[in-house]
Amino acid sequence: MIGKSYIPPLWAFGYGQSRWGYKSEEDIRTVAEKHKTAGIPIDSIYLDIDYMERYKDFTVDKERFPDLKKLTEDMKAQGIHLVPIIDAGVKIEDGYDVYEEGVNKNFFCKNAENEDFVGAVWPGKVHFPDFINPEARKWFGHKYAVLTELGIDGFWNDMNEPAIFYTEDRLADTCAAIEKLTSGNMGINEYFTFTGMVAGLNGNIGDYDKFYHSVDGKMIKHSEIHNLYGMNMTRSAFEALQEISPEKRTLFFSRASYIGAHRYGGIWQGDNKSWWSHLLQSMQQLPALNMAGFLFVGSDTGGFGADTTEDLMLRWLQYSIFTPLFRNHSANGTRCQELYLFDKVDTAAELIRIRYSLIPYLYSEFLKAAHNDDMMFKPLAFDFPEDNMAKQVDDQLLIGNEIMITPVYKQNTLGRYVYLPEEMMLVRMKTSSSFTTSILPKGHHYVDIALDELVFFIRSGKAIPFAKTADNTEMLDTSALESIGYEDSSYELYSDDGYSSDVTGCLNISTIE
DSSP states (O other): OOOOOOOOOGGGGSEEEOOTTOOSHHHHHHHHHHHHHHTOOOSEEEEOGGGSSTTOTTOOOTTTSTTHHHHHHHHHHTTOEEEEEEESOEEOOTTOHHHHHHHHTTOBOEETTSSBOOEEETTEEEEOBOTTSHHHHHHHHHTTHHHHTTTOOEEEEESTTTOOSEEHHHHHHHHHHHHHHTTSOOOHHHHHHHHHHHHTTTTOGGGGGSEEEEETTEEEEGGGSTTHHHHHHHHHHHHHHHHHSTTBOOEEEESSOOTTGGGTOEEEOOSOBSOHHHHHHHHHHHHHHHHTTOOSEEOEETOSBSOOOHHHHHHHHHHHTTSSSEEEOOOTTSOOOOGGGSTTHHHHHHHHHHHHHHHHHHHHHHHHHHHTTOOSEEOHHHHOTTOTTGGGOOSOEEETTTEEEOOOOSTTOSEEEEEESSOEEEEEEEETTEEEEEEEOSEEEEEEOOTTOEEEEEETTOEEEEOOOOSSGGGOOOSSOEEEESTTOOEEEEEOOSSBSOTTTTOEEEEEO
16 A cells, blocks of 8 residues: 555665764774674675765865875775765755755745745755655755765665754744843752753744645745655655666665655664663664564664663664664764774674675565565564464564564573574574584573574574675676585575566576575
8 A cells, every 4th residue: 555665775785884983984994804803794884974065965074185086986896885874954054955956946944934934954054855745855866976976875864854953043042031041059959951052943843833835826834744754755755766777776765754654765773872771772662663564674783872881782783684774883982892902803793794694585585575565574473373472472572474583681690591483493503604403392591692693583494595795786696505404304495686677577586595
């Protein structure tokens, strides 16, 4: 009813490294080189807001990134794709073509007086494109060509709720109130009032009642269609890139979204924290996202905000290995969490290498879900509806029809309790080239899971394909897959060329014995 899922390029299933804080071409080259030196496979490096000229969309800071096209070419020669961020707010600045065109063509959201609404985000004061307007959507989407012409073939759309740091009138009112408040001797009550007013500027819900969209000739308050905004930003990019680069798939995923946006791109699960609870929360969200159509999903591995720890990162890797979007992302000002910085870098590298061996299976299950309007991640109760215990389990997930995962999400634990709704095969891997298996009966079990291994289960009578690992997806050899699982079992493999926009025409279905 809501449409077929977006299918990204195959390279989007590789490991991605990101950080808000890569400020120069040298930073990007260093990240690539250190991954190579540490033996960590990688397919993408992300460019956060610092690649732009003063945070202006579709610009490149020439001092810090003097030749982005050459950098993109050099990275692709290493099998690495650059994925820049695009924000929703357009900086108000004379001489800036995106701003001037948007004003002249009347493509920005309006205030109650029918003037271009002014909010503030990274660049300061901005206008917001009216993505509900088809013409504005097409105009903004074709701006992505500025970067595709430099060789870019992946984007992440951010701050597209839209995020608003402040509005002019609220800022003025707050400053006036603070001036009055601070004119005397601030006690505890006045101090908390002061800090509350400042904190209340960012994302104030009242600001979303202050601007409007044009819908079929009518002015509609933003708060009435709020969730459609981020969805239509990604739609604008997806539809434009079908015209700009019709022969290939482009990676798209977004922070804000809505039902139906799965046709245009994936999502990541937002600005999480380096908290153990957020590791569990990500896992619990996956089935709900799949039910809403979103298949290309994942969390910021290791956590975006706060400072991660080595054990949390390794546990998060053990989980994120199984999510389609597999990105390590952290915030500026937090502890750096590139895997090559940890003491257990060899362990982290081995976990990433296992991920690459599992990509044929994960990509196949993704394609099955996309083509068959199915879920990739399911709670146990979906496949075992008569099992009352299965209905209570929310920290284990079925992946496709073959795998069950049981990630560790508590600190200082050496394993966890697992419920098996049927007999299953436990697979224990310390490297991508060696594993052990054992059969466990239906019921409750305590399973040891060390930091330096991957543990998962294969369902009764099932098997999965397994590839020789590679440094990137381009180097994966899927012509000689092995099988892990029950004896005399087979697997129906879905594959395609990983590139063509004709996702049906290039689909191939084969059997792995």
